[in-house]
Amino acid sequence: MVQPSTIEADVIVVGAGLSGMIAARKLLEAGLTPVVLEADERVGGRILTQEVLPGVPVELGAQWIGDTHERMFRLAAELGVETFPQYDEGATSYELVGSGVLRENEFHARFESELRELELVLRRLDVLADDVPVESPWSAPRAVEWDAITAGAWYDAQGLSPVARTLLEICTVGILAVPTAEVSFLHLLFTIKTCGVTSELFAESEGGAQTTRFIGGTSEIPNRLAALISDRIVLDVPVQLIEHSADSVTVHCRGGLVARGRRVIVAISPTLAGRIMYDPPLPGIRDQLTQRLPNGSAMKAFFIYDEPFWRNDGFNGQLISDVGPARMSNDTCIPGDDHGVILLFLEGDQARTYGRLPENERREALTAELVRHYGGRAANPEFYVDGEWSERQWTRGCYNANHGPHVWTTYGPALTRPVGVIHWASTDTATYWSAYMEGAVDAGERAAAAVIAELS
Structure with missing residues (x-):
């Protein structure tokens, strides 16, 4: 990764998530010179794989692609990242409106x-x-x-x-x-x-959005993308100010880095894009929009056991519950590894409530839920890890931005409309599989194509 104090490029890309790096690669292919400025110390944005035990990566961020996610399948093939199907054999366990636990x-x-x-x-x-x-x-x-x-x-x-x-x-x-x-x-x-x-x-079975995973973890995708453009990425440089004129931009980062170019693609969620200063200020409709697009609240908790014992009892590792704390779960075992891994989702109010508790209290409540559904063996995992996205400084929530009442009809056109030399890209701006990795690729390609058309 490059670490200069001043950079000259054709296009400045803010954010090294999937949208930002896809845009940068497209710009390079078109003969333009991009530079990607990332606030975090890593690439990937809302993709985050953590190897908690040798050979056992867990996905604290984005995890699946679906059968119709053609861009992601193509990207994985180009990068040499192999895939495997989501485990789906057996019965789901239900616990709704006082029914008790039912197969x-x-x-x-x-x-x-x-x-x-x-x-x-x-x-x-x-x-x-x-x-x-x-x-x-x-x-x-x-x-x-x-x-x-x-x-x-x-x-x-x-x-x-x-x-x-x-x-x-x-x-x-x-x-x-x-x-x-x-x-x-x-x-x-x-x-x-x-x-x-x-x-x-x-659906989580055939035809759904959660049918396929990546060998080695989802972070293989952004990490391999970054390796292709590593000399064009700068990490740990939060963007603070974007100065823009009719034909140029100057981007100022914390720590003194300055990047100058002809266009800028802001490839972060709208609410984070709204926290950057702009000179001259953005139109009021754009600023009012970003004030009304909060990120979602999501937490993932992983329990790792010596084996996937629930499979022997005919369960597929999925539960659906209104008792909670988690509303849903998935079997997320790794092919070729003997460990059993169950992922519990806490989203919306559950993430907000349980994400604020001490980890031991959260783990205790989640353990009790797994025991209700899968028996006493669920009480003794080898390892536990969780992560709540609103606590992450450079993300502040997952999975995506959500429009409340009157936002689309009042401010909608400002979501993707460029402001002079400033373009917008993130999965939140996609028109195909918005809020998914497929949407992130879609948004990055769209923004890059628009910039290429302007500069060619």
Whole structure:
């Protein structure tokens, strides 16, 4: 990595997450010279793999890609990163609305009619989402109506049974990492449309968004990208000020580094982009937008055992619970390693509540939940690790930015619209699989293409 005090480049890229490095590589391929400025001491942004035991990497950040994530499959192949399928054999364990812990077949038999209700609502969401243009959600025929209510309010108006409504909440919070009472219904429909249909968004089996993982860990992707452009990346240089004119930018970083170029791509989440100073100031609509796009709240907790004992009992490692603390879990064992690894998700209110507790209290509550679902062997892991993203200085939340009521229809065009020589890129700005790694690549490619067109 380079460490000069002054840099000259064609394009300055702020942020060495997936969007930023994809943009930088595209710029290099077009014959332009980029430099990537990263506030953190590592690359990857919201991707973070940690090897907690030899040969056992866990994903504290982004973890899966889905069957329709063509850009990510292509990128992995180009970088020589192999993939493997998410383990999905066996039964899911349920614990909803006072049912106690039920095995999947018993749960489905007991709540068959409630699950049919849920399926009908999902199909209706697909129909409504089809009317939302991903490039301009605010222009949907019913955009004003849909943007005036929350996703939670729309769910409540469907007359669902407690089981169906609870499942819908858990699934949606699992994607957006905020309670549905905080998200505009239009934003939910936009998210569905960018991902295809609800079956692709919510499913974890064939066709879903969580079907495939990376051998060696997801960080292999940003680390190998960084190796290709290592002489164009500077770490530990938080950007503080972007001066811009009609045809140039000067970017000032903490510590005195100055980078000068003809364009800048700000490839960080909108709320963090709003914390940078700009001279002259950005238009009011852009600043008002970034004040209204909070990042989600998400925490992942990993329990590592000597073996995946739940598989012997016919479980797939997935639980769905409204008792908690975690609402969902996954078997995240590593092929070729004997350890059993279970990942528990705490998202939205669960992340906010339990993320503030001492680790021993959080671990104790999560252990009790695993014991309820998988028995006494779950009480004695070999290792435990967790991580809450809002505590990370250069991320301040995961998985993505969420639009509350009236944000899309009032401020939406400012999300991706360049401000003179300033362009915006992050998965939050994507129009295909927004909030996923696939969306990050999409956003990086879009911003790079726009800059290349201007400078060519």
